[in-house]
Structures are given as C-alpha cells and as structure tokens.
Amino acid sequence: MSQHSGDYEDFLRGALHAAVDSAQPAGDGLERIRARLTTPHPLPVAWLMAVCSWVARRARGSLDSVSAWLQTVPGEVHRRNGAAEGRYIERLRLVTTVAAVTVLLAISVSTLTPFGRHVISQAGSALNSIGGGEPAGTGQLGTNGHSGGGSGVTGAATHGGQSPGQPAATCTPGASALAIPPAKTGPAGPGPASTSPANPSSLASTSPASPPAASTSPASPPATSTGPASPSPASPPQASTAPAPSPSPAGSTPASTSSPSPAPCTSPTASPSPSSSSPSPPATSPPPASTAPASPPPASTAPATTAPATTAPASPAPTSSGSVSPASSGPDSTGPSSPPAASTAPATDPGLSTAPAEPEDSASG
Amino acid sequence: MTATDPGEVAGRPIHVSETLTAAMAADRNAVHATTALYTAHYRSLVGLAVLLVRDISTAEEIVQDSFVAMHSNWRRLRDSGKALWYLRQCVVNRSRSVIRHRMVVDRKVPQLMPDMPSAEQGAMALLERSAVIAALHGLPARQREVLVLRYYADLSEAQIASALGISRGTVKSHAARAMTSLREVLEREA
Numbered sequence: 053m054s055q056h057s058g059d060y061e062d063f064l065r066g067a068l069h070a071a072v073d074s075a076q077p078a079g080d081g082l083e084r085i086r087a088r089l090t091t092p093h094p095l096p097v098a099w100l101m102a103v104c105s106w107v108a109r110r111a112r113g114s115l116d117s118v119s120a121w122l123q124t125v126p127g128e129v130h131r132r133n134g135a136a137e138g139r140y141i142e143r144l145r146l147v148t149t150v151a152a153v154t155v156l157l158a159i160s161v162s163t164l165t166p167f168g169r170h171v172i173s174q175a176g177s178a179l180n181s182i183g184g185g186e187p188a189g190t191g192q193l194g195t196n197g198h199s200g201g202g203s204g205v206t207g208a209a210t211h212g213g214q215s216p217g218q219p220a221a222t223c224t225p226g227a228s229a230l231a232i233p234p235a236k237t238g239p240a241g242p243g244p245a246s247t248s249p250a251n252p253s254s255l256a257s258t259s260p261a262s263p264p265a266a267s268t269s270p271a272s273p274p275a276t277s278t279g280p281a282s283p284s285p286a287s288p289p290q291a292s293t294a295p296a297p298s299p300s301p302a303g304s305t306p307a308s309t310s311s312p313s314p315a316p317c318t319s320p321t322a323s324p325s326p327s328s329s330s331p332s333p334p335a336t337s338p339p340p341a342s343t344a345p346a347s348p349p350p351a352s353t354a355p356a357t358t359a360p361a362t363t364a365p366a367s368p369a370p371t372s373s374g375s376v377s378p379a380s381s382g383p384d385s386t387g388p389s390s391p392p393a394a395s396t397a398p399a400t401d402p403g404l405s406t407a408p409a410e411p412e413d414s415a416s417g
Numbered sequence: 418m419t420a421t422d423p424g425e426v427a428g429r430p431i432h433v434s435e436t437l438t439a440a441m442a443a444d445r446n447a448v449h450a451t452t453a454l455y456t457a458h459y460r461s462l463v464g465l466a467v468l469l470v471r472d473i474s475t476a477e478e479i480v481q482d483s484f485v486a487m488h489s490n491w492r493r494l495r496d497s498g499k500a501l502w503y504l505r506q507c508v509v510n511r512s513r514s515v516i517r518h519r520m521v522v523d524r525k526v527p528q529l530m531p532d533m534p535s536a537e538q539g540a541m542a543l544l545e546r547s548a549v550i551a552a553l554h555g556l557p558a559r560q561r562e563v564l565v566l567r568y569y570a571d572l573s574e575a576q577i578a579s580a581l582g583i584s585r586g587t588v589k590s591h592a593a594r595a596m597t598s599l600r601e602v603l604e605r606e607a
Binding site: 077084 | 451452455459460463464467468473476477480481484485488489547549550553564565568569596599600
C-alpha cells in the first residue's frame with residue numbers, strides 16, 4: 053500500500069513538474085520588477101525623513117534647553133513678583149511646548165497627504181537640481197509593494213504594462229538599481245548552480261551616485277492602490293523642474309521617455325553590463341555631492357558577496373521574538389506572512405506583521 | 418549639516434545623512450538580494466503560482482509583486498535567509514487572493530461566447546492537457562495548495578504548515594484527503 057502510495061506520489065510529482073516545465077515565464081521579469089521598484093519615492097522621501105529627524109533632534113535639544121531655562125525663570129520671578137507672574141510663565145511654557153509639538157505634528161501629517169507628497173516631491177526635485185541631478189519623478193510616496201491580490205487579478209490586463217505616458221522615475225540608489233543577471237534571467241528553478249548573487253556587473257548599477265534614469269514606471273498596481281490621490285500620473289512639475297545638467301540622453305528627456313524597458317541607473321563606475329538597456333555614458337551627471345553628504349561609495353567597489361540582510365539597519369519595527377507571522381492583517385490582505393525569523397513589523401506592514409490569522413482561509417474549500 | 422550643540426545627543430555630532438546612509442545601505446542589500454533571489458528562484462516561484470492560479474501571466478504578476486513586496490520590506494526582514502520563505506508565502510497568499518477574486522468576478526461577469534476563447538483560456542490550455550492538473554484544480558483550494566507545496570516545491574509538512582499558517586495535523590489531513598480525491602478522480606477517468 054505504501055509502495056503504491058509512494059509510486060502515486062512520484063507520479064504526481066512528475067506530473068506537476070512536467071506541467072510547470074511547459075509554462076515558460078517571460079524573460080523580462082527582472083526588468084518589470086525593477087520598473088515597479090523605480091516608482092519614485094526613495095530619494096526625496098529619504099532626504100525629507102533625514103532632515104525631519106535632524107530637525108526633530110535639534111528641536112528636542114532646543115526645547116530641553118528652553119525648558120530648563122524656563123524652569124529657572126519662575127523661581128526668580130516668583131521671588132520678585134509673586135506667584136501670579138510665575139503662573140503666567142508656566143502657562144507660557146506650556147503654550148510654547150504645545151505649539152512646537154503642533155508644528156512638528158503638522159509637518160508629519162503633511163507628508164502623508166497628497167499635497168504634502170507633492171511638496172515633498174518638488175523639494176526633492178529642487179534638491180536634485182541643486183546637486184546637479186535630475187528632477188525627481190512623481191510625488192508618489194511609500195510604495196510599500198503591497199498591491200494585494202487585485203493586482204494579480206488584473207494582471208492579464210496590465211501585464212507587461214508600461215504605460216508610455218507615465219512620468220519619469222527617479223533612479224534611486226537602491227530600489228532602482230536592480231541589475232539583470234548577465235546570462236539568463238530565468239534559470240532553472242531551484243537549481244543551485246544558477247545562483248549568481250550580485251555579480252559585479254549587476255552590482256555596478258547599484259551606485260548611489262547614479263543619476264535618475266528616465267525609466268518609465270509601469271502600471272504599478274501597488275503604488276497606485278496605496279496612494280489613491282497620488283499626483284504621480286499627473287505631476288509634470290517634477291519633470292518640468294528639471295534643470296538637470298545631466299548629459300545623459302535619458303536624463304535630457306525625463307518625462308517624455310516612454311521606452312518600454314526602464315533605463316537602469318548608470319553608475320560612474322559602472323561596468324558595461326550587458327543588461328543595461330540604455331547606452332548611457334559612464335559618468336552621466338555628478339552626484340549631488342553638495343546636497344548628499346551621505347552618498348555611499350559606488351557600488352562597484354562593494355564586494356560581490358555582500359551579505360544582503362545582515363546589515364539591515366534601523367528597523368523601525370519593534371523587535372520581538374522572530375516568529376513566523378503569516379500576514380493578513382493590514383490593508384493588503386494578501387500580504388505575505390513573514391518568514392519565521394523575520395522581524396515583527398508594526399501594523400503598517402501587513403507583509404511582516406505578526407498576525408497569523410489569514411483571511412484567505414475562507415477561500416479554501 | 419552637523420549639529421554641534423553639546424546638549425543634544427551625548428555630545429556626539431548629529432549628521433543629517435546618517436539616516437540616509439543607512440537607508441541607502443539597506444536598499445543596496447535589498448537590490449542584491451532581490452537580484453540573487455530572482456536569478457535562483459524566479460522560475461520555480463512562477464511555477465508554483467502557475468499551479469495555483471493556472472495562468473502564466475497572472476502567475477508572473479504575482480511573483481513580481483512578491484519580489485517588490487520583499488524588496489520594500491527588506492529592512493524589516495531580520496533574517497535575509499528567510500527571504501525565499503517570505504517570497505513563497507507571498508506567492509501563496511497572493512495566488513489565493515487571485516483565485517478568490519476570480520471567483521467573485523466569474524459570478525458577476527457574463528460568460529464569453531463559446532466560440533471566442535479568451536487569451537487566458539489559451540494560456541491555460543497547455544496546462545489543462547494534463548489530467549492530473551485538471552484533477553488537481555478540481556480540489557479545494559487548501560488541498561491544492563498543500564499538494565503543490567508538497568510535491569512541487571518539495572516542502573516538508575512543517576514548512577507547509579508554516580507557509581500556510583496551519584498546523585501540521587491540518588497539513589496531513591489536507592494532504593491525505595487531497596491524495597484520496599485525486600486518486601479517485603484519476604481512476605474514474607482511467
């Protein structure tokens with residue numbers, strides 16, 4: 053019986069593999085992923101967040117000093133003028149604190165609204181233009197990648213869809229620089245021999261100093277679904293504010309470029325990777341050195357065997373015991389559950405949240 | 418942009434770019450990992466999704482969405498070695514959602530004319546040639562997922578349980594029922 057069952061299992065295994073072998077995926081999967089990742093959010097938002105954190109730290113320090121000073125003042129005033137003015141000073145201190153908190157809160161909230169995003173994107177454009185880069189793309193913030201299952205449903209309609217009218221995307225240091233594997237993009241599935249993590253040619257395009265390439269962002273369901281009022285489709289200001297003196301041909305027409313293959317980032321040190329679909333010159337535009345003090349070294353100098361995850365820094369998620377967290381809590385009901393050792397994310401990340409309950413259970417028979 | 422005020426953070430100068438540097442480093446790691454995972458596992462993940470949703474283009478869309486999600490959440494992924502795990506779970510969850518959505522759509526959208534095969538049907542025709550695949554898609558969704566993960570992805574029962582968010586016992590029962598049903602269907606057809 054067990055022998056028969058084993059034979060049957062082997063038969064089923066062979067049938068499944070045979071069925072999958074007949075289905076060949078398209079070879080441009082990585083380009084599509086890269087195109088989705090180049091939806092412009094990272095550089096302006098990263099800059100804004102860095103500036104905000106810096107401002108917050110300074111404000112905290114200033115408030116501390118002011119608070120300390122105000123704490124000393126009432127004593128003297130109290131001695132001089134009595135308790136009435138002391139109360140007045142205390143009230144003043146309270147009002148000052150509340151006002152400062154309100155201002156910080158307003159700034160934070162403004163980053164979440166479409167208008168705030170627009171302002172952020174324009175600020176990013178201005179920063180880029182100051183630094184000699186290209187304008188930032190749309191004002192789309194925070195593409196968290198969770199498109200939900202609906203994107204897959206509409207996959208037949210939007211499959212491969214790179215709408216030519218989409219604005220230019222900023223080629224950010226990390227997200228936009230997915231390199232295409234040199235030899236073949238779709239190797240045999242679980243075969244270990246085909247693994248080539250981060251060959252030098254693919255690393256070369258991950259330079260942070262690379263200028264934003266004028267890649268067309270495809271019809272990206274995740275971004276559009278998460279940002280309902282995002283001004284991304286109609287945000288010509290980013291493109292119009294392009295004073296970028298970049299000699300890159302892609303950069304000269306940031307918004308009008310509608311090439312179906314997103315131009316990868318061109319690093320100053322980029323080796324002529326075969327995957328590069330745009331023949332950009334090696335040094336297209338200088339990195340915004342004056343405005344980007346944190347510009348990391350070119351990616352070509354990075355070792356090819358960089359451990360990808362061990363340096364995941366500054367996770368804002370509250371760390372708890374890394375437990376398996378099947379994801380379904382959150383806006384993206386189809387969000388994946390995190391792997392067992394993945395850090396538990398706050399509720400904002402459905403993909404890594406710790407909620408084990410899956411609403412998809414209802415789909416099961 | 419350095420704050421040198423002594424009273425701020427332990428006398429240490431505060432650089433605005435620290436956060437940006439960390440973000441860039443994480444992005445670079447995510448890029449490398451995504452590229453490596455794509456090279457090694459993209460096709461198998463597409464195969465997994467194809468077996469679940471029966472549509473190659475949708476399967477590719479699902480897998481690409483999963484890669485995007487993994488890249489976006491890379492900083493929250495503590496253990497990069499679990500990235501494949503994350504991807505697999507992502508693919509299964511999204512495939513399930515696609516099937517659910519497809520069921521809703523099929524209820525509301527009028528059927529096509531019989532002499533007008535859709536593109537999806539054309540893509541599915543190849544898969545449907547296999548009686549095993551046809552019988553597999555006659556199973557309930559959970560049983561189908563268990564079988565696909567067990568016999569295509571070659572996962573253990575514990576791994577399937579973790580990926581699907583169910584217990585091992587449930588995995589066993591689903592697998593046993595699915596195999597029984599599959600065998601009955603195939604023997605009936607034979």
